[in-house]
Amino acid sequence: MKKISLLLAVAMVWMALASACTPVTPGASSSQAASGAASDIPTVAREKTLIFENIEGRVSEPGNQNPYSNSQYLDWGLWQANQESLFYYNYETKEIMPWQASGYSYNEDFTELTINLRDGVKWQDGEAFTADDVIFTINMLKENPELRYSSDMNEWVASVEKVDDLTVKFVLTGPKPSFLNDYFVNEVWDTVPIAPEHIWSQVEDVVNFKNYDLEKGLPMGTGPYKLVRSTETEQVYDRCETWWGAEIGFEDMPEPERCIWVTCTSEEVRAAKMVNNELDSSWTMSVSTFETAKAKNPNIFAWTDELPYGYLDACPSSIAFNNAKAPFDDPEIKWAIAYAVNQQEVVDIAAEGGSEVALTMYPTYQSLKEWLDSNQDLLDKYNVATYDLDKVNEIMTGKGYTKDSEGFWTDPQGNRLNINLIYRSGESLNVKEAPIIEQQLRAAGFYATSQALESAVFYTKTYTGDFDMCFGGALGSVSDPYATMDFFHSKYYKPIGETSDARFYRWVNKDFDAYVDIMAATAPDDPKFQEAARGALELWLEGLPCLPLMQQMFIVPFNSTYWTNWPTSENNYTSPTSWWYNCNLLIHNVHAAAA
Known part of the structure; x- marks a missing residue:
C-alpha cells in the first residue's frame, strides 16, 4: 500500500512540474522576472538576483519589521540580508x-x-x-x-x-x-x-513600533542590503552602494545585487519554480519530489549527492503538549498518547524512510550523540518510540476512561477526550506527518483532528496556550545539552491566555528546574554538569512535556543555474538553512555562474 501511495505521489509531482513550468528566457532582465512585480523599483537582471523561498508562506504583517516583536519571525529577509550578528x-x-x-x-x-x-x-x-x-x-x-x-x-x-x-x-x-x-x-x-x-531612542512605544518606513531607511541594519519592497508574498532587498565590511577590507561586497524572498503555496509549486529556475534556494522537499525535480533540472542539488540528500537539522520533529491544560498536564495521559504513536511509520511515510526515529529533543550531532550514548540506559527505560496499544488501553482504563459506541475514549463523566493537533501550513514535513498521527491516535481510541494554520495564527495560539497539541521543537543545543533543557524550565511558564515566546510548553517541575539551574552555572566539562544533565533528562522523560518523533533530515535544494558555491557537505562553510541568521554567510559566499 505504501509503495502505491509513493508512486502516486511521484506521479502527482511530475504532473505539477509539467503544468506549472512555463518557459522563461535565461537571464531575462525585467523586473517582472526578477521580482514578480512592475516598475516601482529598479529593474535588476535575473542573473544578478538571488531568490529564496520564504518558508513562513504568506506574510500576514509585511509592514511590521520589528525584530523584537513576539508576533514576528523575520526569517524572510531581515535576518539574512539587513541585520547582522555580533x-x-x-x-x-x-x-x-x-x-x-x-x-x-x-x-x-x-x-x-x-x-x-x-x-x-x-x-x-x-x-x-x-x-x-x-x-x-x-x-x-x-x-x-x-x-x-x-x-x-x-x-x-x-x-x-x-x-x-x-x-x-x-x-x-x-x-x-x-x-x-x-x-x-x-x-x-x-x-x-x-x-x-x-x-x-526616539521611539515612544518600542513594543508597537513597526520599524518600517522605506523612505526613512527603515528597517535600519548594518548589513549590505536595504528593504525596497514588502508585501504578503514578496520581500525585496537591494544591495547598498556602500557597506562597512567592504570599506574596511573585512569582507568583499556580496555579488547579488538583489535578494528576494518569495512565497510558495506547496511543495509541488516550489519544485516547479526550482525546475523553471525561478528559485535559487527553496524550503524543504521530500525525497521523491527532490529526485523528480532534479531529473527535470540537473542544476538542482542538495547537501549530499546520495540518499538521504538532507542536512541534519538542529531541531527534531516533535509534538508539544499544552502542559497547562487538562488532561495534557497528566504524564500518564501523555505517555498513553506516546504509546499510540508509531514513530517508525511516520518516518517511513512522511520522510519516505529518509530519517530516523528521535528518542529525545536533541539532534544527533557528534558531541550530543556521545552524551546520549552515555545515558542509553535512561533512553531504554523510557523509550518514547515504543508503539503499544495494550499499554494505551491499560493506562486509559486505569485512569477511569472507557470507550463510547464509536470507540473513542471518554472520561467518567462521559466527555470525549478530544485532541486537536495544530501545525504551520508552511512546514512541509508537518503537513505530511499530521494526517498520519491523526489516524494513529484515532485507531488508539483518541478523537483526534489536525489543523493547518498560517504562521501568524499558529504562533498566536501556541504562545497564548490556545491549543491541545502542536508541532514544535526546542531549537537549543548543538554541542551540549543545556540550551534544550532550558526550554522546559518553569521560569518561562505563563498562565493560559498570557503570551509566552517560543518556550511555550508551560511545564512545571521544580526538581527539573534545579538540575537545569546547575547546568546553567557550570561549564559542560564539569562532572557536576554531567550529573545534573542526567538528572534533568530522566525527569524530562518521566514527565514527557513533548513527544519526539524523528530527526529532521532537511533536503534543502539549491539551483546552480545563476549562482554557484552553495554550502554542501563537501563545502561546509555554513549550514544550508537559508531561513536562519547564518544565511548572511551564504549570501556573501555565492558567486555568479556567468562569471
Whole structure:
C-alpha cells in the first residue's frame, strides 16, 4: 500500500512540474522576472538576483519589521540580508566567527563577559556602530517585558557597562558560561540583534513600533542590503552602494545585487519554480519530489549527492503538549498518547524512510550523540518510540476512561477526550506527518483532528496556550545539552491566555528546574554538569512535556543555474538553512555562474 501511495505521489509531482513550468528566457532582465512585480523599483537582471523561498508562506504583517516583536519571525529577509550578528557559529566546524564584534572574554567564574566591537562597523545611514548601541538595546529589552529576549536579559544581565566606544562589559546575575553563545553567536536560528540607538531612542512605544518606513531607511541594519519592497508574498532587498565590511577590507561586497524572498503555496509549486529556475534556494522537499525535480533540472542539488540528500537539522520533529491544560498536564495521559504513536511509520511515510526515529529533543550531532550514548540506559527505560496499544488501553482504563459506541475514549463523566493537533501550513514535513498521527491516535481510541494554520495564527495560539497539541521543537543545543533543557524550565511558564515566546510548553517541575539551574552555572566539562544533565533528562522523560518523533533530515535544494558555491557537505562553510541568521554567510559566499 505504501509503495502505491509513493508512486502516486511521484506521479502527482511530475504532473505539477509539467503544468506549472512555463518557459522563461535565461537571464531575462525585467523586473517582472526578477521580482514578480512592475516598475516601482529598479529593474535588476535575473542573473544578478538571488531568490529564496520564504518558508513562513504568506506574510500576514509585511509592514511590521520589528525584530523584537513576539508576533514576528523575520526569517524572510531581515535576518539574512539587513541585520547582522555580533558573532556567527558554524556547527559543522565548531567555529565562532566574530562579525560586528572582534572578540570576547569571560572572567574566571563566568560572571562577567567583555565584548570587543569591530572598529569601522557602520549603520546603513553612516552612523558608527558602538558600545552605546549595545547598551541601549539591552536596557531597552530589560525595560520592556513584552519584547522578545526581555525575560532572558532580565534574568541574566545585572548591568551592561561601556568601557569605551568599542568595548562593552556585561555584569551577569550569576555564572553563565553559555551567555555569549545563547544570545549573541547565532548558534541556532536567531540571535539578539542590536538596535541603532540614534533611531530607536526616539521611539515612544518600542513594543508597537513597526520599524518600517522605506523612505526613512527603515528597517535600519548594518548589513549590505536595504528593504525596497514588502508585501504578503514578496520581500525585496537591494544591495547598498556602500557597506562597512567592504570599506574596511573585512569582507568583499556580496555579488547579488538583489535578494528576494518569495512565497510558495506547496511543495509541488516550489519544485516547479526550482525546475523553471525561478528559485535559487527553496524550503524543504521530500525525497521523491527532490529526485523528480532534479531529473527535470540537473542544476538542482542538495547537501549530499546520495540518499538521504538532507542536512541534519538542529531541531527534531516533535509534538508539544499544552502542559497547562487538562488532561495534557497528566504524564500518564501523555505517555498513553506516546504509546499510540508509531514513530517508525511516520518516518517511513512522511520522510519516505529518509530519517530516523528521535528518542529525545536533541539532534544527533557528534558531541550530543556521545552524551546520549552515555545515558542509553535512561533512553531504554523510557523509550518514547515504543508503539503499544495494550499499554494505551491499560493506562486509559486505569485512569477511569472507557470507550463510547464509536470507540473513542471518554472520561467518567462521559466527555470525549478530544485532541486537536495544530501545525504551520508552511512546514512541509508537518503537513505530511499530521494526517498520519491523526489516524494513529484515532485507531488508539483518541478523537483526534489536525489543523493547518498560517504562521501568524499558529504562533498566536501556541504562545497564548490556545491549543491541545502542536508541532514544535526546542531549537537549543548543538554541542551540549543545556540550551534544550532550558526550554522546559518553569521560569518561562505563563498562565493560559498570557503570551509566552517560543518556550511555550508551560511545564512545571521544580526538581527539573534545579538540575537545569546547575547546568546553567557550570561549564559542560564539569562532572557536576554531567550529573545534573542526567538528572534533568530522566525527569524530562518521566514527565514527557513533548513527544519526539524523528530527526529532521532537511533536503534543502539549491539551483546552480545563476549562482554557484552553495554550502554542501563537501563545502561546509555554513549550514544550508537559508531561513536562519547564518544565511548572511551564504549570501556573501555565492558567486555568479556567468562569471
